[in-house]
Structure formats: structure tokens, C-alpha cells
Amino acid sequence: MSKGKILLAVTGFDPAVWRKALEMAAPDRTVVEEPDGAEDGSIDYAVVWKQQKGILDRLPNLKAVFSIGAGVDHIFAGGDAPRVPVVRVVAEDLTGRMSEYVAWQVLDHHRKGPLYRSQQARKIWHEDRFQPAAEDVTVGILGLGQLGTDAARKLSALGFRLAGWSRSPKTVDGVDTYAGDAGLGAFLAACDIVVCLLPLTTDTRGILAAPLFDRMKREGPLGAPVLINAGRGGLQNETDILAALDDGRLGAVSLDVFETEPLPADNPLWAHPKVMITPHAAATSVPEALVPPMIAQMDAHDRGEPLRDLVDPEAGY
Template structure:
């Protein structure tokens, strides 16, 4: 019987104990290590990572696949050019549902004037209800139609919103008007009341959410000025441009779960801005018990000669 490959768990930024426990439980017949046995450990076949130590992966001569514990993989490339092996994105029903819950929550909160009603409650103000447009009068645009964006778009459409989507390449999603490419971006932005950003972070998308993008959006709609929701990556947004657009009334409000620097510095004006809702990169947490078993099944299938699924396009890096 062929010995099963060793798994390296390389996680920085948060404790890895739960991931180690989940890997040990799901793969009792594999050796799980938190660091290589020397700089060129030939026993390691797989790496499960989040913001791995710089260049640790490139020194492993027999590495066969890299598994990200999150849906995004930009953190893998940020640690240095990875070896030319498949990179597998985290895809699970649990992760997808958590992101859709977040997107629906923030869209509904903005749609139903949640911030205004909370302020009235704090000041003990009882007045007649605020103007409330129907969901069918509000257009929500999803920027990024991968696994997460497609699911969120479908759930918003089921609630009655007019839903549009944009992606780099052409996509077809039921009940969603889809646009793609540079030509489609202007059309996509021109009719939005709420913009939801779920793009991967690449060289092409860094700071894509900027003043030029806001200028392409319509000025007013049933909710007033357009609203921004970013639960993708902090590097997608130009935070100075967001603050400028909010102060100028170009944006009506923003819900931000991700930031250029994390944790968000205590002196960031985003914390106290009256039009901003901050959540601490908590839109869709990765749960080890949900994500590790599919990883191990993929490792076993790979060693049986089957192809890996949910792999990253190395040229697009997502």
C-alpha cells in the first residue's frame, strides 16, 4: 500500500489549533505537520494554508497541491510565487450560505432604512415611517459572479429585487441580468441602487472600487444615492475615495467587511463615519469542520488518479 502524503498546515494571522484538530480527525492515516522537517521536506505532498510563511511552499520538492482555507487565494500569491502545482479554493455549502446571509442582511438593512430607525430609537423618536420603496423598484448589482456571488444574486432575486451581475467573462445566471468585460461594466454600473462587491483580488481588480467607478453610477434612485457593500477583499477598494464619495453625497452609505489594512486601524475615519457600517472580516468565516473533510477527500481522490476540482486558473489567479 502506498504511503499517504504528509500534509503541511501553514496558517498565520489566527490560531491554527482548530484546523489541526480537524485535519487530524479527518485524515488519521496521514501525517499532519505545522512546519516542514527541514527547508526541503520531501515528505510533504499537500499544504493547507492561509497567509503561509513567505516562500515556505516553494522549497517543498514534492508538493502536489495547495489548499486555501478561504474562498480567496490572493494570500497564497502574496507569500511569494507559489510552485507550479494546483491551488484549490475553499468551496462549501456552509461558506456560500454564510456569505449569502451577510449580503442579504446588508442589502435589506440598507433597503429598509435600518440605520435611520436605529438612530431614531436611540433618540426616542416616534414618527411616521420613512419612505419605503418596493424591492422590485431597487436594482442590486453583484460585482463578481463566482460561487458566492451567484448564490447571493439568486437569493436577492427571490426576494423580489432587480438583480444584475458583472464578471470578467460571460456568465449566465437565472433571474439575473448579466454583463461582462470592460464594455459591460459601464452599463452594469449605470443603473445600480446597491453595489455588492465579491470580486477576487488580482492585479486587475486592485482598487477597482474607486472614484472613477462611483462616477459611472447613477446619482439618485429610490434609496437616494447609491450604496456600497464590499465583502470581497480590502485591496479592491480605495478607502480615501469611498470617504470622499460619502462626504460628497456621491455614495449614500457603505457596509464594509474588508479593508486595505486588517485589523482596521483604530484611527481610521471609517470606524466613526455616520454612513459606514464596519464588520471585522466576518461575512463568511471558514469553519474547519465544514471545509477540511472535502479537502481530505480531494487528497485521497488525487492519489487514486482523479483530477482536483475547484482549482485556480494560474493565469487569472482566481
């Protein structure tokens, strides 16, 4: 028996690739693409990324919305708030990719990658003999959700000391945890490298800015603190980042996300010697890995089972 339809509404990804994955995983469901599915009463589920504004409100029998990326702020952009449950993507593939990116960037800064690349460009053979051990460096994770917790575990296996900050108290083995506004200052003062994996909400928008940089650790084994942002571009104030790099409050940054994407060619971040730029590539959403768990959830929900990994619409994540 044919099941309800799936609306595919994605921007910035190839819809044909996602449609193929959906049709292979759910041959008993019809997949329709935005905007053809507007006001279709036979659509049960929507799979989205930066969907057309208002399209979800025009689906009278919609049961749930699935995001194909780790962030869900795009679903609520412009004040839209779906009247149905929103499901975050939680998959080992996506989590593993993000942890790889975080470990790569942490190790690159720790082992003086920027210095040696600069020396290579100038054909300079010089070993910087001041190389702290991993156990002498504290990496702090802003955001202890699925991604942050997994990254912390893998960095711990490399020998780094770990700290973590979240909005509400959490306990993670091997991680010194801090919570809320009261714990943010102590967290920042403890960290040599800060990795941001926060969701983008009204509370976190622009958090990576001068007031936060002013509270970061001033001295440590790496000199000035390092910032790595693989969360969302809206978390960072790029003008403040450049100023903090120039006056020494930040020693270096790795940025995978930006306020405007693609990053404009005239943005000064491109040419700054203390900036590592990657093109929103930290954790690519691969349909072959992410679609089957979505379909499994849809089928289970149709059988009366509860959905998992739901977004709190009040918190925005």
C-alpha cells in the same frame, strides 16, 4: 498504509483547531505545522492561509495547495506562484454564510436600518413612509463566481431585481448580466445597491475608487447608491470611499474587509455615520465544514482523479 503528509501553514486562524480537524478527517496522514515542514520531501499537500513566504517552494514533492479561505491572493502575494495546482475552497457552508451576510446588509440598507438606529439613539419616533418595494430596487453583484451567483439567487427570492458583472460573459437565471470593461458602465448605471465579491487580482486591485463611483447611478429609490464590500480589502480605496460619502456619490457603505486589518482605531471609517463596519466576519471558515472536502479531494487525487475548483494562475482566481 500511511499516506503522504499535510503541511498546515496558517496565519490569523488558530492552527490547533485546523490541525485537529485535519487529523480527524485524515487519520492516515501526518500533519505538520509551518515552519517544521520546510523542505520535507514527504509532504504531499499544503493547507494554507497567508503562509510564510517561500515555504511552498521548499517542498520538492508537493502535489497541490489548498486555501482555507475564499480568497487566494495570499498564496500569490509577493510574486510567489506555486508550481503545483492551487485549489479554491468551495463549500456549501462558506457559500451560505456569505449569502447570509449579503442578504443582511442589502435588507438593512433597503429597510432603512441606519436611519432607524440613528433615530433610536436620539429617542425619535418617526416612520419614514417612503419605503420602496424590493422589486423596485436593483442589486448588482460584482463577481459572479460561486459566492456571487448564490447571493444573487437568494436576493432574487426576496424580490429584488438582480444585475451581475463579471470579467467574462456569464449567464445566471434571473440576473441581467454584464461583462468586461465595455459592460461595467451600464452595470453601474443600473444598480441601486452594488455588492462586491470580486477576487483580488492585479486587474481588480483598487477598483472600488473614485472612477467607479463617478459612474454609479445618481438617482434611485434609495437616493444615492449603496456599496457593500465583502470581497477583499485591497479592492477598495478608503480615502475615495470617504470622499464619495461626503459629497453624495455614495449614500452609505457596508465594509467587511479593509486595506489594513485589524482596522486601525484612528481610521475615520469607524466614526462615519454612513459606514457599517464588520470585522472580516462575512463568511467565517469553519474547519469542520471545510476540511472533509479537502481530504476527499486529496484522496481522490492520489487515486488518479483530477482536482476540482482549481485556480487559474494567470487570472489569479
